[in-house]
Amino acid sequence: MERTFEKVEEILKKHQYKKENLIRILLDVQKNYRHLPEDVVNYIAVALELPPAKIFGVGTFYSQFSLKPKGEYTILVCDGTACHMEGSLSLLKAIEEELNIKPGEVTRDLKFSVDQVGCLGACALAPAMVINDEVYGNLTPEKVKDIIRKLKEGEQNAQ
Template sequence: MTTEILDHKPTEDILKKYEGKKGSLIPILQAIQEEYGYLPEDILKQVSVETGIPTSQMFGVATFYTQFRLQPRGKYTVRVCHGTACHVNGAQQLTEAIEFELGIKDNETTKDKLFTLEAVACLGCCSLAPAMVVGDDTYGRCTPDKAGKILQKIRKEEGSADN
């Protein structure tokens, strides 16, 4: 749970758009996530009060669909492929090196909110195994050393030194 103060006005606007429409929970959650980057707990409570939809139902939907996030994400998502080609070419060692470099585990975000780490089933670039994607950039034949240098470079460019 985060302690940041959020502007509730965008939520009010979202709810007005869907007012009186049946079956609008998923589009409401999508719009909220688009606005805030994730589904903040206090915003979900506001939605519950204003729509009459129980928070348990919202959390049920949010945890069922992988598109929804209940925690803030980093500016950069680091996706490490764990498909067969990447797996046999060192994806686990690559992931462990990234975890060490960033000080986080899979599906966690660094304290500075710069990076979120995700292990994924396949990135679709098997000929580049092992592969990772940072933001919109794909890196192939990625070694633990290469990944560390890429992440350090981004951190330096962003002016962040903390995990």
């Protein structure tokens, strides 16, 4: 299936085709596609008259970008000092048991992806995770599994 670039054009127009807006453009692309598809990066490169390598460089330098598809529900498990000390590795194990994926992976149906991050800035809630910008704290493996089950069942707010 060949991709149409109408949405990419909307994003480029929104940012006035300005090279200095590259990060904002990529953030909008990431939000729309849940990653930075290679063909879209090449399209943007032509539109902005930039080498594709420069755009891929930005896409790989900043951690909020991904060149691989992310799930509809993107799970970020904190492994900063406070969360690590409070058992964040057991949360990752619970996610692996529930979804059969490890950090950096996505489920076959593209419903869930999980990543381990250095710090979410929610130390008082340790151990913590974020799912699509919603913070979940004071977690146990059982709570994590319950949250994921609720999301699987389609509940918007799993807390």
